[in-house]
Amino acid sequence: MSEAPRPFTDAEMRTLARYGESRTVESGEVLRRAGDRTGTLFVLESASADAVREATVLRAEAVVASFAPRSPLGEVNLLMGHRAFLTVRVTRPGQVIHIERDALRRLMAHEDALARLLLMTFTRRREHLLDHAAECLEIVGSVDTARGLALRSFLTRMSVPHRWHEPTSPQGRTACDHAGLTAADLPAAFRAQGVTTQVTPEFVAAWWGLADVPGSGSPVLDVAVVGAGPAGMAAAVGCASEGLSTVVVDATGPGGQAGTSSRIENYLGFPAGLSGADLATRAALQALKFGAHLLAPARVTAVEPTADGHQRVDLSSGARLTARTVVLATGVTYRRLGVPDEEEFLGAGLHHAATAVEAGLVAGRPCVVVGGANSAGQAAVFLAQHGCHVTVVLRSGDLRAGMSQYLVDRITASESIDVLPGATVTALTGSIDGLEVHLDRPGSTGPLAAAGVFSLIGGTPHADMFDGERDATGYVLTHPHVAAPRPGALMYETSQRNVFAVGDVRAGSLRRVAAAAGEGASVVASLHEALRRAHQPA
Ligand SMILES: Cc1cc2nc3c(=O)[nH]c(=O)nc-3n(C[C@H](O)[C@H](O)[C@H](O)COP(=O)(O)OP(=O)(O)OC[C@H]3O[C@@H](n4cnc5c(N)ncnc54)[C@H](O)[C@@H]3O)c2cc1C
Structure with missing residues (x-):
């Protein structure tokens, strides 16, 4: 070392x-x-x-x-x-x-x-x-299974040192023979403490203490940030660096949607771009350096005011945090294609991200990318760089309708990428060994064969834990756009006093990494004011 x-x-x-x-x-x-x-x-x-x-x-x-x-x-x-x-x-x-x-x-x-x-x-x-030196945690598992892919993605996103062996590799076979494991036992973890079967992200998190809630007797936090994407991490860095006691809770791990991006090229200060995983690791380190506490994976199920004017933050594990202020930075979740049996294909040929992990599964084989925004454009370019022939399927008639020009130019210039505008996916058939993608498109001559389908068709907001006002599509409303603005309400404050919303989950946000990080940084001033105000009656 x-x-x-x-x-x-x-x-x-x-x-x-x-x-x-x-x-x-x-x-x-x-x-x-x-x-x-x-x-x-x-x-x-x-x-x-x-x-x-x-x-x-x-x-x-x-x-x-x-x-x-x-x-x-x-x-x-x-x-x-x-x-x-x-x-x-x-x-x-x-x-x-x-x-x-x-x-x-x-x-x-x-x-x-x-x-x-x-x-x-x-x-x-x-x-x-x-x-x-990652042999202190060796995993035998298949990324061709939903369980294996979820675990591998979690370990990568959380930068947990480990060695991954596919069960068909010589090391994987030796390990399984040694411990008498069958496919049903996988993923399995080999560590000094012994062999554990059917390992999940939650198991690894509990084992390394990644999701430990600060001691139950701990004092009321200044700030609980829900969501560790760019908006939440920027808020956490700002709060912790200014001396506020801060906990960031994320259902999966730091990075958010940005963490699933293969390369973000429009973020200030990185002329060669940076991967989402890199951004996530840097942000987590920066927040932790200033003393923020990161809990992941930990899902927040409710944010409710208490009788004494604090906010109670409930976690799905049953644990609970109490904070004077809460920042909702929960972003959006991917939208489903809406095809029959979609769940069965998830992680087994159908993906909602195109990182190095997924690209490794389909390298050199044909793929379909569904969507017309930047995330779809990046995925198409990235997969083409991994030797895939990519077909981009988009509902609108023109790539330029939803994609940055630099990506449109790269797609147009690439011989490995075809574009099918005006098309909708109606069904997926086949198996992980080869999918058929059925399209509703004038003149379509039959299903497309694909080793992987990458569905990047936008998202719906993650705000079910919050009872305050939302717009018709579920995005959280902040002042002054709430129905009855409160006098003295602060920037990014929601209809629930001392609860703020920033980034993609906020109605009217720009849906960009830099914009989300900017809102996260800006909300810190409001939080200081809210903490000062907390001493006054509501
Ligand atoms: C593949 C892809 C590529 C992209 N590329 C670019 C790009 O190149 N440039 C650009 O500017 N933008 C890009 N974007 C958009 C950009 O990533 C988003 O605008 C940005 O990540 C929004 O940040 P956020 O922090 O608001 O939300 P998110 O990034 O969505 O993060 C929200 C976090 O909240 C967590 N969460 C949700 N609910 C809960 C809960 N109940 N409890 C605990 N945690 C919860 C989630 O796990 C997630 O980590 C891309 C998006 C995708 C999907």
Whole structure:
């Protein structure tokens, strides 16, 4: 695993010592065991230590990295409060600075240069874990099944280090034989604690502590952000960086719709574009650096005012948060094609995103992309780059009606992409080994054969957890567009006092990454005002 970019200087060691306590450690002492919650930052003063991947039924124990004096131990999960992937064992006795969780948060907020150095070190180490040391969690599963695809997408989106083996691969077959597993047991996880069958995202989240609700006795939060897409993450970064106690809750993981985009090219500051997964990881790190707490996967089922003027946020797990203010940043969910037996094809040939995971399933084979907006255009270009012959099926008569010109130009210039305007999908038949896409289109000569169908036809708002005012199509109304505007209501405030809505879920929003992030950043001023106002009677 990568070392810190350089050993800490004398001055940096003195600063670190101010936030923690120096203790003597002995050779062989375990500072942290894989699976422990990683609240404490250890900084080696004179001691040395190894990071060790513990033995699993598939592999013997291995040293992943050795750390010399004047280096920090740990990686990104230290900031996230998640459990450790590796065990850390002292190899040379000496002194170690222990910096507890709250002190670490203060350090990250107040010591800018050190915070940047630590963040860079932790991020590099997570990248190293993702690339080279992921055997602490090995999964055997098939991305051709809905369960397998859901798990793989979750692990990728949450940047959980792991190795994925298809059951037909030599490693997958060996692992299944070793543990006596059948297809019904998959996906199965192999880790130091043993073998677990039928693994779900919820299992992994519970295991690593990804969805742990802050202690039940915790005080009332300043802000609960519902949704960790661009709008929610921008709000969380703004709130946490300005010292507000902030929790972000997401039903799947950070990134939102943007997290499913193969390449976002119109976001300021990234001339070569950036992938949605990259944007999600960067945003999560930034929010966590400032002390926001991220819960995922955790679905919010209700946001209701309490008698004492707070907001109660109910989670589907039965857990509950209490906050002075709530930001709804729940975006939209993909719209169904409306064809018979649609659910059965989901994840088994029919997809609502075209990331590297889905592209890997169909590479080199014909595909159909349904939709006429930017998301459909990006998917078509991305799949063509993976060797697919792509047919874009759109209801309107012209690509330019709903797509940015740069994508229209790329599609028009590509020999691998055909466009069928004025067409509607009426049915899907076949199986995951080969779908037939039936169209309602004048002059259609029969179904299109496709290895994958990518349905990107827009969405409907995610606002069922909210009882306040919405427009006829379900989008949340904010002031001044609510039926009876309240005097003194704040920007982005909904009809429910102290509940705000930003991003795609808000009626009238622009449905773009930059616009959503802008609204998320802007709502912070309203939240400050609402918190100040909270001391006054309603
Ligand atoms: C494939 C694709 C490509 C795109 N490409 C571009 C592009 O290149 N440029 C561009 O500007 N825009 C693009 N867009 C649009 C852009 O992604 C959205 O406008 C933007 O993501 C909206 O951000 P948001 O935070 O408002 O909502 P979302 O991104 O939709 O995020 C909402 C989040 O809320 C969570 N959530 C919903 N309900 C609940 C609940 N009950 N409890 C907890 N969590 C919940 C969801 O899991 C989700 O993570 C693209 C969209 C797609 C689908």
